[in-house]
Amino acid sequence: MSLLNIAVIGAGSWGTALSKLLSEKYSSVTLWARSAEFVQQLCETRENKTYLPGIFLPKRLIITDQIKEAVSSADVIFFVTPSHILRTLAKKAAPFVRKQALLVSAAKGFELSTYKRMSEILAEEFPQHHDKIAALSGPNHAEEVGLNYPATTVIASPHRAIAEQIQDLLMTCYFRAYTNPDMIGVELGGALKNIIALGAGIAEGLGFGDNTKSALMTRGLTEIARLGVTLGANAFTFSGLSGVGDLIATCTSKHSRNRRAGLLIATGKTAHDIQQNSKMVVEGIRATQAAYELSQRYHIEMPITEQIYAVLYQNKNSREAVLELMTRGKTHELEEVVQQELLWK
Structure with missing residues (x-):
C-alpha cells in the first residue's frame, strides 16, 4: 500500500466522493470538513447525509476540521471548495503546506472580485508552488462517482510531469483521468x-x-x-x-x-x-x-x-x-x- 499522504479540502458532495475514491486506493487520505460537529457526524455514520447521502466512506479515511492536521504532511492537496471561499481556505492552509506538495484545484468558478480562475488564486496564495499546481475538471457528478459508475476527468497543468503524477494518482478501474496542458x-x-x-x-x-x-x-x-x-x-x-x-x-x-x-x-x-x-x-x-x-x-x-x-x-x-x-x-x-x-x- 502506498505511503503517499493526500488531503482533500472540502466535504461537499464532490469532496466527499473524491475522498472516497482516493481512500479506496491509498491508505493515508484525510478529508477536511468545516466544523467539529459535521466531522463528528461523518465519523460516526461514515455517510455525508447533507451533501452525498447513501454513499459510505471507508473506515480508514481520516476526517478532521483542523486544517493543519489535514495538510501539514500531505504530498498532494485537492481543494474542493465553492469558488468564493477558496482564497480564504488557501490562506488558512498556506502556513502548514510543505514546499514539495502538489496542489490541485477541483473547484469550478471565478472569484467575483477579481474574475480570476481557481488556479490563479492558488498561485497567488502559494507563490512557492506556482509550478506545482493543477486543475481537475470534467463531467464528474459526485453522486455517480460515489457509486463507482465509470467516469472520466481531465487533469490540466502546463507542466506535463505534474499532470501525469495527478493522473496516476486518480486512475482506477472505474475512474479514468486524461491530461491537458491547457489549464x-x-x-x-x-x-x-x-x-x-x-x-x-x-x-x-x-x-x-x-x-x-x-x-x-x-x-x-x-x-x-x-x-x-x-x-x-x-x-x-x-x-x-x-x-x-x-x-x-x-x-x-x-x-x-x-x-x-x-x-x-x-x-x-x-x-x-x-x-x-x-x-x-x-x-x-x-x-x-x-x-x-x-x-x-x-x-x-x-x-x-x-x-x-x-x-x-x-x-x-x-x-x-x-x-x-x-x-x-x-x-x-x-x-x-x-x-x-x-x-x-
Missing part, C-alpha cells in the same frame, strides 16, 4: 458550462423541448469557446471532456444543481431565493456575472449569457429572454470562420 481552457470550460446549464433548466421549466435544449447547448458552447480563446485558451479544449463533455452532463443530468436552479427560475424564483434556500452552492449564478462582465470588458458577443444575466440580475422575464434570443439579427453559424474568409468568397 485556462479546462478551468473556463468547467466554470462557464454552469451558465448554459441554468439556461437549459429555464428552457425545460418553460416547457420547451429537446430542440431548444440542443440549440442552447450548441450555441452556448460557441460562447464558451469565444470567451475562452480571448482569455488565452486553446479552442480544441472545448471539444473535449472539460468542455462539451461537462456541458452535456450539466445541462441534462438530474444531479445538476445548475439545471435545477434554472427550473426554479422558470417558475419565478429569483437568484437570491435560490441561493438562500440551497444547501449547495449554485456556481452558475456567480459565473454568469463574471462571464457577462468579462464579455463587456473584451467586447465579446455572448447573447445567451447576456440574457441569463438579465434574468438573474435585472429581473427580466424568462420568456422574454428566450424571445429576444430567437429574434436577434441574422448571422452565420460559423461566424468566426466566415469572417476569416475560409469559406464563402
Whole structure:
C-alpha cells in the first residue's frame, strides 16, 4: 500500500466522493470538513447525509476540521471548495503546506472580485508552488462517482510531469483521468458550462423541448469557446471532456444543481431565493456575472449569457429572454470562420 499522504479540502458532495475514491486506493487520505460537529457526524455514520447521502466512506479515511492536521504532511492537496471561499481556505492552509506538495484545484468558478480562475488564486496564495499546481475538471457528478459508475476527468497543468503524477494518482478501474496542458481552457470550460446549464433548466421549466435544449447547448458552447480563446485558451479544449463533455452532463443530468436552479427560475424564483434556500452552492449564478462582465470588458458577443444575466440580475422575464434570443439579427453559424474568409468568397 502506498505511503503517499493526500488531503482533500472540502466535504461537499464532490469532496466527499473524491475522498472516497482516493481512500479506496491509498491508505493515508484525510478529508477536511468545516466544523467539529459535521466531522463528528461523518465519523460516526461514515455517510455525508447533507451533501452525498447513501454513499459510505471507508473506515480508514481520516476526517478532521483542523486544517493543519489535514495538510501539514500531505504530498498532494485537492481543494474542493465553492469558488468564493477558496482564497480564504488557501490562506488558512498556506502556513502548514510543505514546499514539495502538489496542489490541485477541483473547484469550478471565478472569484467575483477579481474574475480570476481557481488556479490563479492558488498561485497567488502559494507563490512557492506556482509550478506545482493543477486543475481537475470534467463531467464528474459526485453522486455517480460515489457509486463507482465509470467516469472520466481531465487533469490540466502546463507542466506535463505534474499532470501525469495527478493522473496516476486518480486512475482506477472505474475512474479514468486524461491530461491537458491547457489549464485556462479546462478551468473556463468547467466554470462557464454552469451558465448554459441554468439556461437549459429555464428552457425545460418553460416547457420547451429537446430542440431548444440542443440549440442552447450548441450555441452556448460557441460562447464558451469565444470567451475562452480571448482569455488565452486553446479552442480544441472545448471539444473535449472539460468542455462539451461537462456541458452535456450539466445541462441534462438530474444531479445538476445548475439545471435545477434554472427550473426554479422558470417558475419565478429569483437568484437570491435560490441561493438562500440551497444547501449547495449554485456556481452558475456567480459565473454568469463574471462571464457577462468579462464579455463587456473584451467586447465579446455572448447573447445567451447576456440574457441569463438579465434574468438573474435585472429581473427580466424568462420568456422574454428566450424571445429576444430567437429574434436577434441574422448571422452565420460559423461566424468566426466566415469572417476569416475560409469559406464563402
